[in-house]
Amino acid sequence: MDIRGTPTKITRGDKTYWYDTFRVGTDVRKTYIGEDSPALSSRLSTLTELRAAAKDRQTNRTRLIRILRAEGFMSTDAATGSLLSAMAKAGVFRLGGTVVGTHAFRLYEGELGLRYGFDDTAQTGDIDIASFERLSLALEDAVSPPLHEVFRDFSFDPVPSLRPENVWRWKQTRNDLMVEFLTPSFDAEEGVRPLVALGVDAQSLHHLNYLIQDPIPAAILYRSGTLVQIPQPERFAIHKLIVADRRRDGPDQIKAIKDRAQAAFLINALAEDRPDELRDAYELARNTGPRWEQRLDGTLARMPDTAHILAEL
Numbered sequence: 001m002d003i004r005g006t007p008t009k010i011t012r013g014d015k016t017y018w019y020d021t022f023r024v025g026t027d028v029r030k031t032y033i034g035e036d037s038p039a040l041s042s043r044l045s046t047l048t049e050l051r052a053a054a055k056d057r058q059t060n061r062t063r064l065i066r067i068l069r070a071e072g073f074m075s076t077d078a079a080t081g082s083l084l085s086a087m088a089k090a091g092v093f094r095l096g097g098t099v100v101g102t103h104a105f106r107l108y109e110g111e112l113g114l115r116y117g118f119d120d121t122a123q124t125g126d127i128d129i130a131s132f133e134r135l136s137l138a139l140e141d142a143v144s145p146p147l148h149e150v151f152r153d154f155s156f157d158p159v160p161s162l163r164p165e166n167v168w169r170w171k172q173t174r175n176d177l178m179v180e181f182l183t184p185s186f187d188a189e190e191g192v193r194p195l196v197a198l199g200v201d202a203q204s205l206h207h208l209n210y211l212i213q214d215p216i217p218a219a220i221l222y223r224s225g226t227l228v229q230i231p232q233p234e235r236f237a238i239h240k241l242i243v244a245d246r247r248r249d250g251p252d253q254i255k256a257i258k259d260r261a262q263a264a265f266l267i268n269a270l271a272e273d274r275p276d277e278l279r280d281a282y283e284l285a286r287n288t289g290p291r292w293e294q295r296l297d298g299t300l301a302r303m304p305d306t307a308h309i310l311a312e313l
Contacts, residue, residue: 004089007033007044018044024086024153062224073109073221074116079177080127081222086150087129090143093228095197096135098215100182100208101128104230105262107218111233112269121261125175130182130212133204136197146199151179166192168201184209207292210285211239234274234281237266238296241306242285245298260299264306271309279313 005022008030018033018040034040069075076084080103087093099107102124109116116122148158151170156179159169170179183193185204193204215229231239244259246252270278286293300307 003033003044003047004031005029007047009036024082029153058224065219065221065223065225068110068221072115074106074122075221076106078222079172079175081220081226083150083154083177083179084127084220084228085222085226086154087147088226088228090145090147090150091141092129092143092147092198095139095141095143096131096229097129097198098131098212098229098231099128099218100130100211100231100236101126102258102262103127104218104236105266107220107228107230108233108236108266111216111218111230112266112273114269116265121258121265126178126180128180128182129198130184130208131195131198131202132209132212133183133193133195133202136195139197142197143199148199161192163192166201168192168203182208184212207239207242207295210288211235232277232281233266234270234278237263237270237278238281238285240266241299241303242292242295245295248298260303263299264303267306267309271313275313278310282310282313 003020005020008019008021010017010019016036018036019030020033021028021030023029033044075081084099087097093099098104102122106116106122106124108114151158155173156170156177157173158167159171159178161167161169168181171177181195181198181200181202183195183202183204185191185193185206185208187204190204190206192201194200195202211231213235215231218228218230220226220228230236240259240263244256244263247256247259267278282296286296300310
């Protein structure tokens with residue numbers, strides 16, 4: 001029995017019905033469970049007992065999240081936190097989804113014991129989720145409820161693409177919040193590929209396989225905490241150097257500046273805290289191929305201090 005909220009009795013005439021009452025963002029929704037009966041009441045009673053035990057665990061998680069907030073770690077706004085929580089409950093991260101981009105960068109505060117403050121380096125509105133196409137096929141499992149239903153509940157509409165049947169981006173109708181799905185490209189072209197387990201399509205990108213290999217768990221500071229996956233911080237930092245070179249010309253130059261700032265920040269921290277892991281990640285990227293070396297060198301030519309740190313590892 002999939003109950004999202006609180007079972008509630010509603011009497012109409014001489015009959016009583018059970019409804020699942022739950023909150024989506026700021027809205028309260030109700031879905032029908034069934035007509036009241038001894039069997040249904042017993043099942044809902046068992047569910048209540050199981051939830052009581054889960055409630056104790058949630059209370060402890062809430063205490064831990066409160067401590068992290070008191071220590072100054074960055075929390076997540078309600079719109080983003082509630083959406084990521086709903087995606088986690090649907091199984092997105094259990095089935096291989098990995099948070100990438102600036103939302104992942106923000107979560108390295110907890111992983112590395114850092115403090116970002118409030119500069120633009122850690123500010124974002126978009127949510128980027130990446131996963132391997134082959135993993136998505138191999139799992140033989142799928143998110144539940146489907147993501148298009150999750151997005152509909154949060155007032156997201158699909159963003160039209162060149163091929164209407166391929167949907168890999170959603171935009172919230174009441175603000176600028178965007179969700180994008182990505183997957184590694186192993187071909188010359190960066191087309192749109194299916195992520196079967198997540199029930200969505202994804203824009204394929206070169207170099208992304210390096211980023212999302214062997215992700216790590218991280219907790220989002222929203223309510224009692226939401227568990228997601230993020231890339232290893234050393235891979236994230238080196239990948240940002242590569243991406244910055246791809247974006248250095250054209251409309252994405254502003255993003256390239258942010259990429260370099262995030263890479264510099266993490267590389268400074270990792271050189272002190274995890275120099276071996278940083279060196280291994282850097283050497284792996286450089287040894288992957290000449291194009292990778294060119295991307296790295298193109299960015300590091302603009303970042304002499306960071307280049308010096310990597311050379312000294």
